[in-house]
Amino acid sequence: MTGSSPQPEGGLTAAELVAIRADFPVLGRRLAGGHRLVYLDTAATAQRPRVVEDAMRDFAENRNAGVHRGAHQLAAEATEAYEDARTKIAAFLGAAPWELVFTSGTTGAINLLVASLTAAAGGRAEGAARRFALLPGDRIVVTQAEHHSNLVPWQRLAAVTGAQLAYLRVDAEGRVRTDDLADAVTPRTRLVAFTHASNVSGAITDVATVVRAAQAVGALTVLDAAQSAPHLPFDFGALGVDFAAVSAHKMLGPNGIGALLGRSELLEVMPPGFTGGSMVEIVTMSEATFQPPPTRFEAGTGPVAQAIGWAAAVGYLAALGMDRIAAHERALTARLLDQLGALAGVRVLGPTAARGRTGAVALDIAGVHPHDAGQFLDDFGLAVRVGHHCAQPIHRAFGVTASTRASLGLYNTAAEIDRFVEVLSQVRGYFGVVR
Amino acid sequence: MSSLDSIYQELIMDHARHPQGKGLTEPFDGESFQVNPTCGDQVRLRVVLDAPPDADRPSSRLSQVAWDGKGCAISQASASIMTELVAGLPVDRVEQLDALFSELMRSRGAPVSAAVEDALGDALAFAGVSRYPMRVKCAILGWMALKDALSKALAGDASPARVPEGI
Numbered sequence: 014m015t016g017s018s019p020q021p022e023g024g025l026t027a028a029e030l031v032a033i034r035a036d037f038p039v040l041g042r043r044l045a046g047g048h049r050l051v052y053l054d055t056a057a058t059a060q061r062p063r064v065v066e067d068a069m070r071d072f073a074e075n076r077n078a079g080v081h082r083g084a085h086q087l088a089a090e091a092t093e094a095y096e097d098a099r100t101k102i103a104a105f106l107g108a109a110p111w112e113l114v115f116t117s118g119t120t121g122a123i124n125l126l127v128a129s130l131t132a133a134a135g136g137r138a139e140g141a142a143r144r145f146a147l148l149p150g151d152r153i154v155v156t157q158a159e160h161h162s163n164l165v166p167w168q169r170l171a172a173v174t175g176a177q178l179a180y181l182r183v184d185a186e187g188r189v190r191t192d193d194l195a196d197a198v199t200p201r202t203r204l205v206a207f208t209h210a211s212n213v214s215g216a217i218t219d220v221a222t223v224v225r226a227a228q229a230v231g232a233l234t235v236l237d238a239a240q241s242a243p244h245l246p247f248d249f250g251a252l253g254v255d256f257a258a259v260s261a262h263k264m265l266g267p268n269g270i271g272a273l274l275g276r277s278e279l280l281e282v283m284p285p286g287f288t289g290g291s292m293v294e295i296v297t298m299s300e301a302t303f304q305p306p307p308t309r310f311e312a313g314t315g316p317v318a319q320a321i322g323w324a325a326a327v328g329y330l331a332a333l334g335m336d337r338i339a340a341h342e343r344a345l346t347a348r349l350l351d352q353l354g355a356l357a358g359v360r361v362l363g364p365t366a367a368r369g370r371t372g373a374v375a376l377d378i379a380g381v382h383p384h385d386a387g388q389f390l391d392d393f394g395l396a397v398r399v400g401h402h403c404a405q406p407i408h409r410a411f412g413v414t415a416s417t418r419a420s421l422g423l424y425n426t427a428a429e430i431d432r433f434v435e436v437l438s439q440v441r442g443y444f445g446v447v448r
Numbered sequence: 449m450s451s452l453d454s455i456y457q458e459l460i461m462d463h464a465r466h467p468q469g470k471g472l473t474e475p476f477d478g479e480s481f482q483v484n485p486t487c488g489d490q491v492r493l494r495v496v497l498d499a500p501p502d503a504d505r506p507s508s509r510l511s512q513v514a515w516d517g518k519g520c521a522i523s524q525a526s527a528s529i530m531t532e533l534v535a536g537l538p539v540d541r542v543e544q545l546d547a548l549f550s551e552l553m554r555s556r557g558a559p560v561s562a563a564v565e566d567a568l569g570d571a572l573a574f575a576g577v578s579r580y581p582m583r584v585k586c587a588i589l590g591w592m593a594l595k596d597a598l599s600k601a602l603a604g605d606a607s608p609a610r611v612p613e614g615i
Contacts, residue, residue, distance in 0.1 A: 045451065382520035384487055384586060385456075392452040400487040408488070409614075414518060415487040443452075444521065445461065 024341040025333070025423070033333075034424050036062040048394025051429045056212050056240060056373040056420030057398050058262045061326070065266060068325035069318045080317055081291060081308070095317045098324035099307075105327040106259065107248030108274045114310040115320060118271035119239040120162040122258035123206075125273055125310060126235065127166040128286025130204075134174045141282035144233075149175030152202040154232070156181040156189045157410050158211040158218070161403045163237040163258075167206055176203065181223075183410050186364045187214025194226040204233045209241035209257075213404045213416065214363030215346075215370040217241065224253045233279075239263055239271075244342055244371050246335040249274045261319065266326035270319035273310070280306035287312040330423075338423045345421050345430055346372040352434040358441050362411045372421030375402070378437075380446030383417040389443055390417075393436045454576035455583070456521065459529075464521035469531030473514040478601030480593040481609035484523065484585050491517030491527060492609060493593035495601050497539070507538040508602070513594065520586050522577055527590030529570045539598060545571075546595055553577070553584045 025033070034040050037060045042050045052060060072094060078087035080095045096110070103113040116122040133145035147153070153167050153176050171178040179202075181193040189207060198205060205227040210217045220236065227234045236257040241247060243264035249257055256279070260271040275283070285292060285303055289312040294302040303309045330338065347367035353359055358379035364370045378386050387399035398418045401408050408414060419433055476494035483490050496512040513531045517523070530549075534542045548564045549571055557579035565572065577587045600606070 382487075382489075384489075384520035384522065384583065388455060388580070388583065389452060392450070405488055414489060444456075445465070 023337060024344050025337055029333075030341075030424075030426060033062075034426075036064070036329075037424055038063065040424060044394045046392065046394070051395045051432055053419040053421065053425070053429070053433060054396045054398050055243075055422030055425075056263070056371075056402075056418065058268070059243060059265050059422055060424065061265055061267070061322075062329050064329055065322045065325045069267065069322040072318050072321045077318070080315060091317060095315065095320055098320040101324040102272065102320070102327050103274075105247075105331055106242060106257075106272075106274060107250045107252075109277060111305075111307055112249070112274055112277050112280065114273040114275065114280070114307040115315050116258075116271050116273050117269055117316070118260040118262070119160075119237060119258040120271075122271055122273035123163055123166050123235070123237070125286045126256060126258075127170045129283050129310070130170055130286075131173055132284045132286060134170075142284055144279075145283055147174040147176045147203050150201060151176040152179055152199055153177070154179050154181065154197050154202055154205045154207075154227075156207045156218075157183045158187060158189050158208050158214065158216070158407050159206070159404065160208065160212050160237060160239070161405070162239075163206055163208060163235075164406070167204075181207070183211075183214070183216075183407060186216060187211055187362060187407055187411065188216035188364065188369075189218045189223070191219050191222045191226075194223065198226045198230055198232065200230050202227070202230050202232045204235065206235040206237070208237040210244070210371045210373070211363070211404070211407060212240045212373055213375045213402055213407050213418065215240075215373040215375075216364055217245075217369050217371065220252050220254065228253075240371060240373060243330075245339050255279055261323040261326065264323075264326055265329060266323035267319045270316040270323055275306070277306070280310070283310075285309050285312065289313055291315075333423065341423060342372045342421050342425075343367045345425055345427065346370065346374065348427055349374055349419065349421070349430045349434070352430070353437075356434065356438055358446065359437065362408075362413070362416055372425075373418060374420065375416040375418040376437075377411070377413050377416055378440060381440055381444045383415045385444060386417045386437075386440050389440050390433075390436055393432075395433055395436055397433075451576075451579075455580065457573045457576065459570060459573045460521065460525040463525035463528040467524050467528040469513050469515055469528065469535070470524075471514060472516050473512070475606070476514070476597075476601075477606050478597040478599070479606070479609045480596035480600065481611050482589055482593040482596065484519070484589050486582070486585060487520070489517065489519035489523055489586070489589065491515055491519065491523070491589050491593045492611075493517075493527070493590065493597050495594070495597045497601050507540040509536065509538050510534055510542050510598070511536065515590065515593065517589075519589065522574075522583055522586040523589045526571070526574060526587045527593075529573070530590050530594060533569055533571055534594065539602065542594070542598065546591055549574075549591055550588070553588055556581075 076090045078091040080092040100110045103110045234254040236254040238257045257274040262268045292312045360377040362375040383399035493515040497508040498511040
């Protein structure tokens with residue numbers, strides 16, 4: 014097989030792909046045994062283009078200072094760079110700058126939201142803030158497709174408030190079942206938290222239908238966009254959800270930063286989950302008043318260099334165009350699914366057509382444990398993820414404990430897909446499942 | 449030997465295909481349930497002691513090990529080889545072997561002490577695994593369960609191990 018298939022309509026050209034790969038130094042890396050790295054683990058963390066590291070180094074070497082304080086020139090430049098980064102990232106995600114709260118990542122964003130709701134439930138919520146106070150007997154709805162980061166925090170909130178936790182099931186392809194909505198979303202439902210795209214099945218959720226059902230009972234909606242915003246055109250405003258959470262490191266950015274997006278009228282009245290420096294106006298020995306959002310939700314010193322790196326990453330993505338990146342990844346996903354369909358003993362844990370899904374493709378290999386499969390693939394330079402990918406319930410729904418996941422990024426090529434399938438086809442033979 | 453073959457030695461593959469001591473038995477003196485957090489693999493292991501220690505024989509003897517679980521070739525083979533290695537030994541010797549196996553797993557492929565080489569027998573086959581930190585957890589899963597089940601048995605706690613709801 015060759016990797017010289019024509020580029021699909023609307024995708025990236027072959028010349029662009031060569032140029033893109035040159036921007037990611039690690040892709041040229043040779044691994045043990047002399048194998049060239051084939052990186053198929055972007056859903057765990059994306060590789061970073063040089064411009065991201067350059068932007069962070071430039072900040073560290075020329076402008077590093079505390080933001081939102083200090084009267085000196087560096088402090089002013091750092092503050093401007095930080096807020097400029099916020100504006101660029103928010104625009105990329107379809108949000109206003111004041112709707113973007115910097116967090117440590119998706120997990121940090123959801124936990125911030127849970128901490129804010131916990132503060133509201135603590136009895137101090139007044140007026141509009143009562144919207145965020147859950148009561149015993151209220152309901153929180155999640156889905157079986159959730160990453161642990163959009164499940165365990167809600168289990169905690171349910172335990173703290175006495176609310177009950179219900180969930181939407183997934184269908185045989187790992188897609189969130191919206192036909193469950195009528196039963197699950199009761200009049201007492203106060204919040205629906207769901208994934209935009211599963212990090213296991215890759216299935217994209219019908220967001221509009223879930224939002225409609227939630228809005229019909231006045232429930233808040235929370236979207237885990239960790240696996241969608243890096244791969245699809247993402248427009249927070251158009252999606253109609255109340256909150257969304259993202260991580261920078263899955264979209265070519267650095268670790269340690271992400272965001273909670275929140276509709277401005279909600280952030281205006283939501284109590285802060287974390288308190289301390291930087292987020293207050295007046296502090297006496299007995300009480301404090303809080304700044305407006307997003308600052309109210311950003312206690313402590315923010316991840317300034319990371320924000321600047323993340324802004325460079327979204328600039329890189331925006332220059333290529335998310336629609337074209339999505340078309341490129343969809344074509345590669347179709348090629349992968351097509352070849353996997355011809356492989357005996359390999360089951361795709363997710364939709365088997367490229368439409369309505371991302372390039373996160375989890376596999377169950379008959380007779381071979383994912384850890385063993387991953388070890389075999391690694392020996393040929395193929396980096397995949399093995400395990401439960403922090404999503405045990407959806408694996409249980411598929412009847413397995415763990416899986417082997419290949420996940421695609423904009424820098425992957427058709428030749429890499431072919432190489433992956435070629436090596437994968439030898440796994441069962443090596444472990445003696447087929448002779 | 450390729451790096452892959454250094455992990456998946458024939459001995460390991462044999463035990464993975466034909467695990468020893470697999471299948472739970474009753475009664476038992478101590479039970480443990482352990483999970484590998486990265487993949488969700490589980491092992492439930494039970495131990496039977498021959499008698500409580502007394503003045504003549506200061507250590508109980510581990511008369512039986514029985515386990516069940518699902519997991520990769522490494523975790524299954526390790527639990528199997530461990531079972532063969534420790535069954536019938538005095539408890540203090542089992543604890544020594546556990547410490548020596550931990551030393552082997554921490555070796556990162558470097559030469560190990562003579563004590564490790566002399567004591568571990570077939571379990572030395574996991575030396576290759578020690579070079580892969582992500583796989584060490586697989587190899588020690590059974591040993592963790594053994595250590596936990598033994599400590600319960602010695603404390604007189606023969607209650608079933610707690611397993612999370614809905615698993």
